[in-house]
Amino acid sequence: MLNFQGLLNLFLQSHCPLCQRPTLQEFCQDCNRQLQRCKLTNHQHLQQGLPIFAWGDYRGTLKSAIAALKYNNQPQIAKPLGQWLAQAWLNSQHDKLVVVPVPLHADKLKKRGYNQAELLAESFCNFTGFALQSQGLKRIKATDAQFSLSVSEREQNLATAFALGTEFQRQRPKYRVLLLDDIYTTGATVRSAVQTLQKQGISVYGVVAIATPSRNIVSAKSENKVR
Secondary structure (H helix, E strand, C coil), X not given: CCCHHHHHHHHHCEEXXXXXXXXXXXXXXXXXXXXXXXXXXXXXXXXXXXXXXXXXXXXXXXXXXXXXXHHCCCHHHHHHHHHHHXXXXXXXXXXXXXXXXXXXXXXXXXXXXXXXHHHHHHHHHHHHCCEEXXXXXXXXXXXXXXXXXXXXXXXXXXXXXXXXXXXXHHCCCCCCEEEXXXXXXXXXXXXXXXXXXXXXXXXXXXXXXXXXXXXXXXXXXXXXXXX
């Protein structure tokens, strides 16, 4: 027979959002191991002069986890991913920064019910102690899905997509801004957001993301050799 603790654990068990196995944690042990295999050994690199910090390689189970967070109504996934990103950040970075999640357009936010970047930023800031400015930016242009567009089409798609949010309209941040997004791919979204902030005299430190594709990691190594 199960003892009281065993019965309590059974009652408290939920299901892994990636494989549906019973688990007491956000992910089951197997999925957690697979996610950790996606972790990068070198988290920081440069893209066109902008510091980019990513926790993992955008592939396999990590790619599935981000998709589940965004499209399968699994917001709880943001908590462990944000914590892992924060742990990696604190191991290598020490600047005091203001975190601004990349916003969703109001129509997409209403449809999804939450902004995954904001949930990740909440978890990240809870762990790092950084100030969170969820309304630092707002998305004023509904953009097409980026994954099917070329680099030039992405840039055009995101032109004038952002504006200052209510928090930065009231008061400019005391510290440099760290943008946070779920995935860093071509950087078109980030560049548009950075330009919006810089035009208003707001300094941007860089961007932090849960994942970036391996081609960006290779590009970073090549760029570092050139430098």
